Amino acid sequence: MEKPEDFLKGQWGTDLTILRLGSLVDGVVKNCGGLPLFIVSLAKRLKRGDLATWRNALNIEGSDVKSQVELNYKDLEDDRIRLVFLVCALDSGRTSTRDFLIYCMDCDHKVFFRMHDIFVDVAISIASTEWNALVGRKGDGFKKWSKDELRKSMAISFPRVGIEELPEKLDCPNLKMLLLLERQSSLQIPPSFFESMEKLQVLDISGLSFTSLPTSIELLENLKSLCLDHCHLEDVTVIGKLKGLQFLSFRYSTIARLPKEIGGLTELRFLDLRECLGLKIIESGVLRSLVNLEELYMEDSFGQWEDEDKTPQNNASLAELKNMKNLSILSITIPYSVNLSRDLPFGKLNEYNIQIGEVWGWLGKNNESRTLKLKLDSGNLLHEEWVHKCLQRTQDLHLDGLQDGNDSIHDLCVEGFQELKHLHVQNSPSFQYVVHSTEIVQCTTFTKLESFFLRI
Secondary structure (H helix, E strand, C coil): CCCHHHHHHHHHCCHHHHHHHHHHHHHHHHHCCCCHHHHHHHHHHHCCCCHHHHHHHCCCCHHHHHHHHHHHHHHCCCHHHHHHHHHHHHCCCCCCEEEEEECCCCCCCCEEEEEEHHHHHHHHHHHHHHCCCEECCCCCCCCCCCHHHHHHCCEEEECCCCCCCCCCCCCCCCCCEEEECCCCCCCCCCCCCCCCCCCCCEEECCCCEEEECCHHHHHCCCCCEEECCCCEEEECHHHHHCCCCCEEECCCCCCCEECHHHHHCCCCCEEECCCCCCCCEECCCHHHHCCCCCEEECCCCCCCCECCCCCCCCCCEHHHHHHCCCCCEEEEEECCHHHCCCCCHHHHCCEEEEEECCCCCCCCCCCCCEEEEEECCCCCHHHCHHHHHHHHHCCEEEEECCCCCCCECHHHCCCCCCCCCEEEEECCCCCCECCCHHHCCCCCCCCCCCEEEEEC
16 A cells, blocks of 8 residues: 555655645644634645645635635535524624534424634624624614614524613514523513514523513414523413424523423423423423423423322323323433333433432433433332333443342343443442353453443
8 A cells, every 4th residue: 555655755746845745734724723624625625736736725814714614605405504504603602612502493403513713703694694684792782773674684693792671572573583692680571572573483582580471472473492591480381372382491490380381382392401400390291291292301400200190190290201202312310219100111212311319410421322320229120121121222321229139230131231331330239240250251241331330
């Protein structure tokens, strides 16, 4: 096989030329800001270029960067990816390199996205052209825009620019996306604020404080995505009237009760209740009614599960999850295994973080997509069919209180822990073996194990 340096000599001749080219390559890469999109595009153009061509590439100006981003944007064939690219730019009030969770207009799935400042500026420019997007600046609020600009706009974003007051009513009949990313608990939304936004599909009003949500929010019949992260919330009953809602997030909010009206959101695909530490009541029947739910996140949140046989039921039971036939991602805390319903649908999940017992926390160094933490205070738990199915696919397994008769981890899953990467065992004095010595020769399990923690 030809060595790289021999190949370069064939392309550019002498060793001296190669050395000169090497320094130019470093300069070009640095000029690209280390961004793969620019590097790959330039590499295609410079593949057969001589030294003069490479020297010219060192003189990339801001306008060239902008045109390069625009060209690559136009090359995107999937309209949904174009959409996510522009939404991330509008949702830009975070950090210099940004992570986003997007579930929005015409996107039928969530997307994790990271965007560099260079792309943000160009993407905002594109959104301003294609969507008549308006992005707020410090000190301006809504005042700098004319009535005509507001009526034409399809997207408005305020990325933490310090709005002090909102207008009583915003006349934006074509608006599809509104991102009020102010995180100011003192900012109030007037009752009639949403009256002229009948086309609105995406609404993010994170970080605000509500005794009850503005009454005009019930007029948003086309709303698909509602984000209420970091909000102080008391009454969210009106959300139950948004029948087309597919994405609903209360993450880090102070919500204490999920009322029965939320059960009317039968089109809901995504529900995020993470870090809702004050959530004590999910009214009976709410979760049972969310028949189309695909993703449910409840870590560091609700844990007051009631026995399904209790009458009358005032709170949610785990049995309600059986109605979620499309559920594929779940994070959940179950304090007591004795209240577990039989035939739970956990064995069919694609991703999960399931914690049973009060000995576990949500912080951990591993970040696997399938995590199972079990406190084995009941001998029946390991006999559940869903537990066996999960054990076969779990990547991060935590066990507390292995009982007498379960002295070998291998015996817990006869099919083998084919996906297991991390094993944590604690408070299990009867534990003796990971695999019995008589089984080692034939054992094909633990082939992916990376770490093993044991605390007797």
